[in-house]
Amino acid sequence: MTLTTKQTHPGRAIVIGGSLGGLFTGILLRSRGWQVDIYERSPHNLSSRGGGIVLQPEILTAFHQAGVAYEAPLGVVARERLYLDQAGEIAQRLAMRQTLTSWNVLYGTMRRHFPTEQYHAGKTLVSVQQDAAHVTAGFDDGTQVSADLLIGADGASSTVRQQLLPSYEPSYAGYVAYRGLVPEADLPPKAAKLLTERFVFYQFPNSHMLQYVIPGEDESLVPGERRFNWVWYVNYDEQTELPALLTDKTGRDRASIPPGMMAPTTEQQMRAYASQVLPPPLQQLVAATQEPFVQPILDLGVPQMAFGRIALVGDAAFIPRPHTAAGVSKGAANAIALADALVSHNHDVPQALHDWEIGQLRLGMHLWRTGQALGDRSQFTHGQQRSGEALTPRS
Numbered sequence: 001m002t003l004t005t006k007q008t009h010p011g012r013a014i015v016i017g018g019s020l021g022g023l024f025t026g027i028l029l030r031s032r033g034w035q036v037d038i039y040e041r042s043p044h045n046l047s048s049r050g051g052g053i054v055l056q057p058e059i060l061t062a063f064h065q066a067g068v069a070y071e072a073p074l075g076v077v078a079r080e081r082l083y084l085d086q087a088g089e090i091a092q093r094l095a096m097r098q099t100l101t102s103w104n105v106l107y108g109t110m111r112r113h114f115p116t117e118q119y120h121a122g123k124t125l126v127s128v129q130q131d132a133a134h135v136t137a138g139f140d141d142g143t144q145v146s147a148d149l150l151i152g153a154d155g156a157s158s159t160v161r162q163q164l165l166p167s168y169e170p171s172y173a174g175y176v177a178y179r180g181l182v183p184e185a186d187l188p189p190k191a192a193k194l195l196t197e198r199f200v201f202y203q204f205p206n207s208h209m210l211q212y213v214i215p216g217e218d219e220s221l222v223p224g225e226r227r228f229n230w231v232w233y234v235n236y237d238e239q240t241e242l243p244a245l246l247t248d249k250t251g252r253d254r255a256s257i258p259p260g261m262m263a264p265t266t267e268q269q270m271r272a273y274a275s276q277v278l279p280p281p282l283q284q285l286v287a288a289t290q291e292p293f294v295q296p297i298l299d300l301g302v303p304q305m306a307f308g309r310i311a312l313v314g315d316a317a318f319i320p321r322p323h324t325a326a327g328v329s330k331g332a333a334n335a336i337a338l339a340d341a342l343v344s345h346n347h348d349v350p351q352a353l354h355d356w357e358i359g360q361l362r363l364g365m366h367l368w369r370t371g372q373a374l375g376d377r378s379q380f381t382h383g384q385q386r387s388g389e390a391l392t393p394r395s
């Protein structure tokens with residue numbers, strides 16, 4: 001199917017991937033008059049995905065520019081950072097105000113703003129082709145769509161990137177993030193008091209853990225209805241340990257293990273290790289987690305983001321490690337700059353993308369390198385772990 005429309009707008013855009021990067025691009029291009037259709041592989045609503053996100057300024061800038069309605073502060077405000085010692089006592093306290101939100105708050109806020117009829121779920125891109133005037137996307141159901149501009153916002157395993165830069169793939173950084181979400185009411189009062197509305201860290205050799213409170217699954221900011229969000233970085237050898245960790249409870253190999261799918265042995269080992277090495281309040285946090293999940297930490301950087309009428313944004317182009325807390329805001333920054341470049345080039349797509357790319361490559365490289373330096377220092381300062389042992393996490 002090839003769609004054609006009367007040109008009552010500056011142009012028509014196809015966005016591949018309907019997660020945060022795709023939605024930022026979709027809402028911002030629409031705000032500049034573009035007709036935008038988003039195509040998302042998953043047939044399901046994505047709103048149950050993900051955990052905590054630090055609310056960086058670019059996210060709010062994107063919302064303001066796109067005219068997205070939201071209720072401030074859009075997250076839970078933490079006023080200080082605490083560094084715990086092994087006994088769970090406060091070793092260091094820093095005044096630092098930050099707003100902590102959640103993936104589902106950002107996703108829900110943008111989905112409510114973006115027209116439902118132009119968000120196409122269950123559509124998997126398989127091919128991209130372009131000529132001087134158009135770009136055409138082909139989907140696995142045999143349909144095709146043509147437009148003036150195509151945005152690859154299809155994440156770490158981007159099909160758009162595979163077609164344009166086939167030799168660039170994410171690489172494993174040497175450690176994973178165990179993650180968990182705990183309803184406020186489920187934590188013992190003493191631990192809850194220590195961890196509430198604070199950004200709390202525990203650093204120990206070759207590992208670190210952090211936690212903060214985020215909105216509830218229903219986006220509630222009401223005290224008592226929110227969730228503790230934790231992330232614990234643990235080193236695993238790619239050849240001898242990672243494959244078992246990324247095998248789910250049904251025996252299927254996965255890129256990451258979502259909530260409720262961890263293999264029982266892996267989960268037991270993680271819980272046992274937590275009770276050996278974490279301070280008591282963080283042990284209690286892990287123990288109170290019903291469905292922990294696992295994400296391997298990846299590195300990706302590309303030398304090119306603009307290809308004629310095609311642009312790569314978000315994790316499809318650069319994956320900064322999560323220590324930068326900037327993955328989502330980078331997607332927002334990519335989209336803000338793209339919308340601006342189109343306007344300043346009078347919606348001439350190839351010229352606008354060419355101009356846009358320079359600053360976005362610079363931003364991606366900077367975050368990519370910063371994340372690597374931060375992560376390597378925390379996880380490997382004390383020497384690379386020995387490899388080839390059983391699937392027991394170690395510090």
Ligand SMILES: Cc1cc2nc3c(=O)[nH]c(=O)nc-3n(C[C@H](O)[C@H](O)[C@H](O)COP(=O)(O)OP(=O)(O)OC[C@H]3O[C@@H](n4cnc5c(N)ncnc54)[C@H](O)[C@@H]3O)c2cc1C
Pocket residue numbers: 016017018019020021022039040041042046052053054123124125126153154155156157158159177179231295296297313314315316322325326327328329330331
């Ligand atoms: C442990 C951890 C903690 C993090 N914490 C933070 C944080 O605090 N702050 C922050 O800013 N970032 C954080 N990040 C990073 C952040 O989650 C990502 O940078 C961000 O979600 C990337 O968004 P994206 O839309 O580019 O990609 P994705 O979220 O991966 O979305 C890609 C979408 O494309 C779809 N798709 C894929 N292939 C196709 C196809 N062929 N056709 C159609 N659709 C397709 C997928 O289904 C998916 O919905 C963290 C990451 C990790 C691992």
